[in-house]
Amino acid sequence: MKRIALFYILLITVCPAFAQNYDESKVPHYTLPDVLKTTSGKAIKSEEKWEKLRRPEVLKLFEDHIYGQMPTEYDSIRYALTEDDGAEMNGRAVLKQVGITVFRKGKSVLINLVLFVPSQAKKPVPVFLLINNRGKENTDPTRAKKSEFWPAEMVVDSGFAIAAFHVSDLAPDNKDTYATGVLQKLYPEQLKKDNGMKAIGAWAWGASRVMDYFQTDKDIDSKKVIVVGHSRGGKTSLWAAAQDRRFAACVTNCSGNTGAALARRQYGERISRINASFPHWFNNNYKKYNDKENALPVDQHMLIALIAPRPVYATNASKDLWADPKGTFLALKAAEPVYALYGIKPELPKDAPGIDKPVIGHRFGYHNREGEHNMTSYDWANFIRFTKGF
Ligand code: GTR
Numbered sequence: 001m002k003r004i005a006l007f008y009i010l011l012i013t014v015c016p017a018f019a020q021n022y023d024e025s026k027v028p029h030y031t032l033p034d035v036l037k038t039t040s041g042k043a044i045k046s047e048e049k050w051e052k053l054r055r056p057e058v059l060k061l062f063e064d065h066i067y068g069q070m071p072t073e074y075d076s077i078r079y080a081l082t083e084d085d086g087a088e089m090n091g092r093a094v095l096k097q098v099g100i101t102v103f104r105k106g107k108s109v110l111i112n113l114v115l116f117v118p119s120q121a122k123k124p125v126p127v128f129l130l131i132n133n134r135g136k137e138n139t140d141p142t143r144a145k146k147s148e149f150w151p152a153e154m155v156v157d158s159g160f161a162i163a164a165f166h167v168s169d170l171a172p173d174n175k176d177t178y179a180t181g182v183l184q185k186l187y188p189e190q191l192k193k194d195n196g197m198k199a200i201g202a203w204a205w206g207a208s209r210v211m212d213y214f215q216t217d218k219d220i221d222s223k224k225v226i227v228v229g230h231s232r233g234g235k236t237s238l239w240a241a242a243q244d245r246r247f248a249a250c251v252t253n254c255s256g257n258t259g260a261a262l263a264r265r266q267y268g269e270r271i272s273r274i275n276a277s278f279p280h281w282f283n284n285n286y287k288k289y290n291d292k293e294n295a296l297p298v299d300q301h302m303l304i305a306l307i308a309p310r311p312v313y314a315t316n317a318s319k320d321l322w323a324d325p326k327g328t329f330l331a332l333k334a335a336e337p338v339y340a341l342y343g344i345k346p347e348l349p350k351d352a353p354g355i356d357k358p359v360i361g362h363r364f365g366y367h368n369r370e371g372e373h374n375m376t377s378y379d380w381a382n383f384i385r386f387t388k389g390f
Pocket of ligand 1: 231255269
């Protein structure tokens with residue numbers, strides 16, 4: 001037993017990548033990259049200049065250094081729809097299951113979408129789309145199994161449609177097999193590039209193909225699609241919303257490192273650790289920033305800024321220090337100057353709110369739920385409040 005303890009002490013001493021900091025007093029002094037200054041030093045003072053000069057530059061920086069390129073062209077897309085009478089929810093909603101097949105150069109990928117649409121709806125409804133990174137039973141179309149992770153009944157009763165697809169349809173969440181989906185089948189050239197997309201890029205790409213489908217579904221208001229993800233899925237929902245401006249809003253739940261939390265705080269999970277545990281999530285270039293957070297030309301507030309002026313809701317859980325709750329709040333706060341260019345006044349308080357004290361504005365939502373790393377009906381109830389006036 002003692003030997004094991006000694007081993008860990010040694011490991012922490014000799015291998016800084018394993019020594020994650022949870023002590024606020026040890027957060028290093030850092031300066032965030034100025035989201036409103038171009039790489040060549042030009043100050044950005046208007047929405048127009050942000051849109052024209054700085055936004056494309058920031059998007060490219062995230063592409064090149066972190067998430068990889070996002071191919072948008074394919075040859076064709078086909079939707080195979082089965083619809084039923086809604087017995088799964090006693091008639092409260094109609095179940096649509098859609099096989100979305102995307103073709104490129106003779107090969108294809110199939111995304112299975114589960115979608116419940118409230119049957120009482122008189123006009124096209126807004127929809128929450130979950131990028132599901134957990135078990136498929138969480139989004140059980142038969143409703144034999146119900147899960148707080150995707151509380152379909154609650155969402156439908158609030159007047160929204162709810163949808164989900166599973167990340168494994170795009171790229172298995174595994175360092176040895178992640179390339180066997182979209183990457184090898186549709187975009188093999190991406191595998192050869194240091195800024196090529198990997199698993200998180202492939203999942204985000206999948207969300208955009210579901211968006212393609214929503215634009216054809218008369219029951220759905222495709223101008224009101226809220227992309228939702230938890231943890232690795234929450235990193236993906238941010239990237240999807242940053243890339244694809246058709247998403248009207250983004251929910252990023254407990255997304256932590258390389259999600260909504262600032263990297264430069266070096267609190268909880270760090271880049272070196274995430275790259276070691278999940279080398280298949282981010283592009284090759286990102287590995288250069290192991291233990292070198294300050295060398296990155298971006299930080300995560302800039303990813304949130306790419307979503308401006310659309311609404312973003314970020315969450316944390318009080319026991320999930322790994323995902324750095326304070327660093328998440330600060331990232332949202334540091335994105336506000338970009339929202340201000342669109343005439344949106346700052347909505348967030350100066351300091352992070354207490355546990356279970358949601359801050360719900362028009363463009364920003366934030367809460368730190370009591371409890372563990374998870375997505376629960378408490379979280380969903382707040383997402384619904386946030387998007388209710390949509
Ligand atoms: C952890 C990882 C986090 C987060 C989490 C999850 O192991 O370190 O960044 O993504 O998994 O997805 O649940």
